[in-house]
Amino acid sequence: MSVAAAPAAAGDLRPFALRDVVLGKGIFADKRALMLDYARGYDVNRLLQVFRANAGLPTLGAVAPGGWEGLDGEANGNLRGHYTGHFLSMLSQAYGSTGEAVYAEKISTMLGALVECRAALNKDPVLLGVPGRFATAVEQPRGSYQYLDLPAGVVGGSATITLSAWVRPSHASNWARIFDFGNDTTRYLYLAARNGNGVPRFAITTNGPGAEQGINGRAPLALGQWSHIAVTITGTTGTMYVNGEPVGTNTAMTLNPAALGQLRNNWVGRSNYPADPVFAGALEEINIWSRALSAGQITELQSQAAAATSAGRGDLASGPQGMTLRRTWGGPSHPGFLAAYPETQFITLETMTRPDYTVVWAPYYTAHKILKGLLDAYLNTGDPRALDLARGMGDWMYSRLRRLAPEVLQRMWGLFSSGEYGGLAEAVTDLYEITGNADHLSLARLFDLDSLITACADNRDVLDGLHANQHIPIFTGLVRRYDTTGEQRYLTAARNFWDMVVPHRMYSIGGTSDREFWRARDVIAGSLTDVNAETCCAHNMLKLSRSLFAHEQDPKYMDYYERTLFNQILGSKQDQPDAEYPLVTYFIGLAPGSVRDYTPKQGTTCCEGTGMESATKYQDTIYHQTADGSGLYVNLYSPSTVQWRGVTIAQATAFPFEQKSTLRITGSARFDLYLRIPGWARGAGVTVNDQPIPRVTPGTYVKISRWWRTGDTVRIGFPFTLRAERALDQPDVQSLMYGPVHLVACDPRTSLIPLGLYGNASLSGDLIGSVQPVAGKPLHYTVDGVELAPFFEATADAFHSYFRRVESRVVFGGLDSGVANVPGFLDDVWAAAPFASKGVFVQHVDTVAARYFTGTDRERIAGTARKARMSK
Template sequence: MAPPLSRRALLQSAVLAAAVPGAAGAAATRATAAPPPPPRSWTVQPFALDEVALGDGIFAAKRRLMLDYARGYDVERLLQVFRANANLPTGGAVSPGGWEGLDGEANGNLRGHYPGHFMTMLAQAHAGTGDPLHADRLRTMIGALTEVREALRHDPAVLSTEGRFGRATEQLRGSYQYVDLAVGALPRAVTFSAWVRPGHDGAWARVLDFGDDTTRYLYLAARNAAGVPRFALTTGGPGAEQGIDGTAPLPLERWSHLAVTIADGTGTLYVDGTAVARNTAMTLTPADLGTPAHHWLGRSRFAADPVFAGAFDEFNVWSRALTAAEIGALQDGPAAGTPAGRGDLASYDFEETGGGTFSDASGRGGTATLRRTWGGPSHPGFLAAYPETQFIELESMTGSDYHRVWAPYYTAHKILRGLLDAYLATGDGRALDLASGMGDWMHSRLAPLPDAVRQRMWGIFSSGEYGGIVEAICDLHALTGRAEHLALARLFDLDRLIDACAADTDVLDGLHANQHIPIFTGLVRLYDETGEERYLTAARNFWRMVVPVRMYGIGGTSTGEFWRARGVIAGTLGDTTAETCCAYNMLKLSRTLFFHDQDPAYMDYYERALYNQVLGSKQDRADAEKPLVTYFIGLTPGHVRDYTPKQGTTCCEGTGMESATKYQDSVYFKASDGSALYVNLYSPSTLTWAEHGVTVTQRTDFPREQGTTLTVTGATAAFALRLRVPSWATAGFRVTVNGRAAEGAPVPGNYFSVARTWRDGDTVRIDMPFRLRVERALDDPGLQTLFLGPVNLVARDPATSYLEFGLYGNAALSGDLLPSLAPVPGRPLHHTLDGVEFAPFFEGTEDPTHAYLRRVEPTVVFGTVDSGVTNPTRDNGTTLLDEVWAGAPFDDKGTLLTRVRSVVAAWVSEGRLPRADGQAVLRTAQRALYVP
């Protein structure tokens, strides 16, 4: 669906303003950009983050911790890997590390994703708080990324640095740059001399590599496998190398001089003017290589070897073996001023401060050229923190190998999403220009591929993961209206998955969960843009394949990142359950589906996952260097949450940053025609509904308070207030308007509508008493998790086996199990049972917790009176007490006794309970006292 002309005009003016570095461009970047109109297919629409302000409460407290991180973290560190990729100055910034660095898992093949998350966080933080600092930081990042893309568009340029004698050229780690020399054939006797300042300790990075292939070559490596310099010459490959190894590592970030002489069967290696090793049995000479096909500084013919990171100063090659005295003299000044003079075969000073070539002072005119190992982008819109090779290699891969290729389109999604959010938050047209260029580049890369190749790519675990890129591309298309961008979104179709889910065929067993969940949010947006029903149908069906059959009590899903068979909950509990990214993406999908179908189940799930896993994934303490968000949340007994997983900067910490700055995004929705306001979540907040000229303020300490108050102020407006009645609200959901009971009977798991003409000062009070209830694991009813209203209660205990508890002993006539627990004074939602504390899951502590417990009701007990009769069990795990209390709520004791008689009679008639025991159970029930 193309946006109206006014949006295109806005886009054009924004991009033009960004292209002009004068005052008009600067002014344009100060304003936010109007978002495109919502899709016509949405029957319900969200409010923008700046239209809903969070009030004090658990969400604001969690957000405050993340906002402190957003303000304090150095964005120059986030930009380091992008600048390094383009060999631009990094200002000494150190990358965040973890997955967002060259030394991270799989050699940093996911770098660039975290800055994308960070941009989204800043955009949301700016919208939610109005703090201009967040927008300023976004503009810094946008400006830097614009410079990076511009540098990548062109051939490599010299990055000049202070040298050993004058200037030198620097090759940043991650730039994959090297110097291509023009030397020609080498004589039998030769001397190589180079000043180097290594910036990394990677083994086998070449100072020089002359040769044809991996069979005929000579090289000088800064470090071999033992960490010391090595020179080698061979015409028969690695096994036939004639080498010289140094005795000590070269220091990092310090200038060292390396020299090698070869003559008369002897090779000598010098370090800083001193001969450190000699090989007197060299039968090969450089002349045996003939005219080498390449003469490189910094690059190896072996693809697995790293590119040299650091700086080069004077490089010389002489057609003779210099004396020890001559090499010693090279330590004191430029070669031209020493007895050796300049190299007669090659002599480079590296004094150039610009351009992409180096002049040869040997008199041979062999100009050297700065190059990238991967050439350069296939399209000028390319933007990434690593070479395009990951995208290229994916096209020929047939199996998973994330050490070689790790989800490049996933990383592209995070960058694209961050740029789009940055554009909407700041109005900076450069961000949209970067995003649009990325779309153009991806289209140029993917459109020519045969469909079979793309289908294979997207089906490869991890390497082919592309996250929510389809959703982002659809949003890009809504801004640009360009047909290529909509066509690009459809190039990510994984047909076998879409078709199976559209046919309601569950194929999730064994799939990587977070690789696939965001696919379906993208499919819903594709439906919005194309009207193709199979996209929406597939997403609806998929949601039901996860909720509740693959869902843990806290709302999370997956074990060890993967799904197992539906209905297997107890059988999948472990230390690596409930990946936090999965909860983030399931919330997005639930929200997006609700825009089409106002099924309360979507918002019931949203509340469950938000109030439990998402809140509980954020640690309740400040940290200037880490967002402190879980990756996995282990649901095994005694699990302690890890808030700094895998050295930080994982995907889950990225989505965790986003979650903590958009807690208010689904509190309220509006009907597309403005006729209704949906109140989905009970959270302290203030909604500004400009369309009706009203403000709706929600005051509550929910979930510590079992209710909320909404006040309407402003203009007179007619609309229906649709209040979500949570499915757990079985103890009564009462609504009053200006003190009078609202008409109608609220039904749990539905919306309760109050339609009227609202006037300034109208007040709506909602009371929703909580009950303690259990949720049974689908595959093991005896393994249960506790809920008090929406809040998952976890036991805090260091034991590493399932804790055993009975809960029926003092159950209320209402069926509420809470009377069996004792409240902790002064600590809302905290209780104890048998000396063990139960606390809300959402508290981000490092206490060992038990999210699931083993339910044990060994004898039949009513009102704390024990009958002494063993509580019998059916083959499916259901006990006699389970069947009795399944009839709750009971109006009075008589109703309960009727239920007990009925259940006892059935169990006696089935031979599962002796008649005498049945009579003892009845007598116990009759004399027991009950909580109402």
């Protein structure tokens, strides 16, 4: 299968296509293998079920994934379709990385189904015929919002009546109607498959629900099985029959259809109460007679079609054939529309003045996931159907949004959750780069949230209280907008925004947010809860960091990228296989004793979606190339091979289990090689063919310019040190980093555990001497009886990301001074590390001690510093 050219981002650097970088054995390949197996085995028809149902197409017996990706999940499934978009992106990345045909086949199945769904949505619905009790029945897929419309006056004037139908319910929805005739919620008669107690109910009223005269059945209608239900009214007696047996009678009825007069709505499967569900299942032998059938005639209907009985077909109505099939939300849809729910989600948003995700839940966010999935499919497979669907979505959104007043757009995009649109501006800009259609670039501008862009361009921090992941992707879109328009305020706003998050709202694992929101700037220890660090936020902050780095090769972006990738992203994917769920965290609780939940909300949240994408593109930022092709950047240290300019660069490393990496060149070319020296890597060194490179400085890129030939070897060493990072708001609340790896304490206690770590610190400030390695468990240590482990080991054990620093006595190099520590003293001493020599250390200790101690205590502290044996 061919592939398409990716949109070319502006800036100094270009990423590599996934197919150009091959992951070697290591923790990333292991994590990816789990997700690839999940993608390989999952039936995509389950994902397509909600799209097919919405379009009124056969669902092939598939069961939707559930959770957010179905009608029974949170907010009645108002986000369904988003997970399908993520899954399509995952499959596309999997195919781009591996070339395995199974992923291309699944992509093709999905594209074919989505083409059919779009076509069905753009025309009137068609009766969906399925085998019935006697002949052909009509199927009403749950989520199709379809019902049958009968002619006006169908029951008007009848003092006696019989309603009869064969039904096969597919879902236990209370108050779904079989019949409903009325004007509104005041005058009506209905037959519901289930009332609030789950049994059939007939009711008639001329004065609302409080005045209903009704009949209730005795037991629920069986799901997935055919049942016959009928109601007769004659005189003051109404009788309900189920499968030929009378199950309920009302002998005091004073109302009949004649009392209702002419009724406006005459429906099968739909209620006059807008909040009631549409009937889901199959219907056959729908008949209405202007007389009350006898019990014997009802019995006849159990074994043969009405036409063959003494009752004959209903004289008022007989179907479903010949009845008009409609959608509750109208239709057909506008050209190009594609979603797993009605277009009314988008229409309603335009008039909303307050957020309510039970009414509208981020329809443009869902559109982004679908559009991005289509673009990923096109770029990785070249399938023209993907581009056609994507182009149609772009055209449809532009035709809808360009008609709205600017103030309406600003109100929409400012609504929490309902107005969230994810990375849609970025995806639409990518679409423009592919199609060249200026309307698509104009569409991207329609997503500008002016108040936020202006504030960030002016470097005014307005993030407190904002929904984090609603806004992070906006800035990735702004960088892409800058790429295409050159408008500086977009890039400036994105840069300033990044600096407002890192480090001011960043946890040690690299993540951000608390309960999906940003709290006050620089409040870290004060915001530790069981719902920190939404995984989507980390995913999107990585995308933004990558985009900004392409424009400004500031190593801080890659230092952050490494921290977040090696900790939150790796640690968000559980280390075990599963066929049903991707096993990815939503929140990561950082409160003491938190436990990671890898199947939140039934496993189909936004974070499972981005988690699937993250795990199939781990290689996308290991390398960058300069726009002019003259240079190669090595950003991350991970076993991998990249093909570039006829040269193969193979990186061999067990990082982070070893503190070095080796690059070997095959081929011949002149280029500049840029090697990232992490900011934490004190004492790092680089050699080319065993010749050392001078001036290797942490937090920079080393540039090596030469003509490279087969056999050239570059070695990079970066000794890890154990360091404590203080929370910005409470310095005694700290976390541990060993090189790029965040170490957590494995402990079930739910309060901050106290740890002391300065007692064996080296002159460099390295705390590794204060912990003991655990035999046979790389990167595991113990201190004060507590085991420390890498966060990226994604277990379901209780852990502590933060601890309380408690140094009870002044100890240097394991030598106890006998003096009780004064809070702040040892922190101030070690804040000056590294020390050039023991003498410098001793002098600094004495200077700091003079601010905290007097007399004998100060002398004992200075003497201990002189006597202590301190490693470098």
